[in-house]
Amino acid sequence: MLNMASGNTIAEVASLIGDAARANMLSALMGGQALAAGELARHAGVTAQTTSGHLAKLLDAQLIAVEKQGRHRYYRLASPEVAQAIHALMTLAASGPKRHRPVGPRDAALRLARTCYDHMAGRLAVALADSLNDLGYVRLSDGAGRVTPEGQRFFCDFGLDMGTEPRSKRPLCRTCLDWSERRPHLAGSLGAALLDKTLDLGWVSRMPESRALRITRAGEMGFAATFRLASDWRDPALPQDAAPGAA
Amino acid sequence: MLNMASGNTIAEVASLIGDAARANMLSALMGGQALAAGELARHAGVTAQTTSGHLAKLLDAQLIAVEKQGRHRYYRLASPEVAQAIHALMTLAASGPKRHRPVGPRDAALRLARTCYDHMAGRLAVALADSLNDLGYVRLSDGAGRVTPEGQRFFCDFGLDMGTEPRSKRPLCRTCLDWSERRPHLAGSLGAALLDKTLDLGWVSRMPESRALRITRAGEMGFAATFRLASDWRDPALPQDAAPGAA
């Protein structure tokens, strides 16, 4: 047995995520909001006691963090790195052997628009990324993103104050592979600011108990006018291969 | 219990990685070479039978792939996505609670230079990335990378034929957060080509049974001359905070 130096602790982390109940909790937290223990219990489908044990472990490993408020305890992911790891696992899970991929019932809403930790994902997010790229406001050269000078102005006009808080560690503009669409969308602090702003404007709103986002009437108009979305952005993107022709 | 649609399968993937033996095997495969079952058994510290079972599971979940050759079976990671997920978990594990982070004995070699799936990592790789950025051959704007026109020429002169095979799915130039240095190094197909070339030139060579790379005498000269490495690149980088001035 050689070189187990780090291999061991990665197993610890992975096995923490590798329990169905905990995975469900973490997935729920990928929505970006802090959730109370009880809500997490329901997401996981286990009793409160069991949940408590799980949360203690996750906390201990610093995968999540807690904030107590009155008699509630609100849990959130501990860092963007955690979100990234979970995201990578989601990608892997989605691309794995088909076998039993039920593509759940309420998934439709999730596929259309949802939060991904602190930014948007789903078809809306992919369409936004496409448009911003086409308009020349960002340059999404595979896996990475860059804001152009025009983009800088555009986002500034739109009311995002990116740049004012250069919390150095955080990339301004990353792309994040959308696990449902298999195409990149905007992440990084730009992505986060965009979500904040559109929530603020009331263009989208969080659906209760879910990561899904509802697109409001105002949002319909706003997104179309400001970001010039293609008219067919709601159509499911055919994953990479299939021909685009038929309805 | 709501929204368990995908949360469940991510648990399956994570729990596969979440076993010490399997994690060790996968870590070993992060070296980028295909390894025979027996070698993996030794890496994992379990018997051949046990290893066989583990490999079957990993194979079944398409985390790894096999190629049989005579009476050997060579296993490798199934895709870059798998490598990315493992990498994310490594990052998480490395940044977790200190507790028992032994910083193993032979780690010194690993920290200096090693392979990371198909490209280089460690202090050498970080120093290369820094130099290439300073020289203006690549632009490493956080999280992402872009090759400049000068860089294009430079890499071409150096003998890399990036671009000739545009296997679309693969980003040309990504950055990858080095888990030992906590600073970015070059990944993507450019990173891969760079590793190939330097192995080819004999500037580095693989150490047996390890992901570590040995830097040859020729490599010392070559890297210094071609990439203009700072003279102190061998010094351990102080993680993120500490001031750069002294020494």
Place this chain on the structure above:
DNA sequence: TCGATGGTTCGGCGCCGGCCGAAGCATTCA
């Protein structure tokens, strides 16, 4: 046609860890 070597399959053992019921704190209302 035989060993020898690399890998896999089978069966049974043992332990770790997730689960819940019951009880115990803390906080917030009345």
Place this chain on the structure above:
DNA sequence: TGAATGCTTCGGCCGGCGCCGAACCATCGA
């Protein structure tokens, strides 16, 4: 102060999974 709510701790049950020994298949060298 007492009851309700949210969460945690404790103890015991039980299933799943990782482990190995033994036997079995496949490939290579003489």
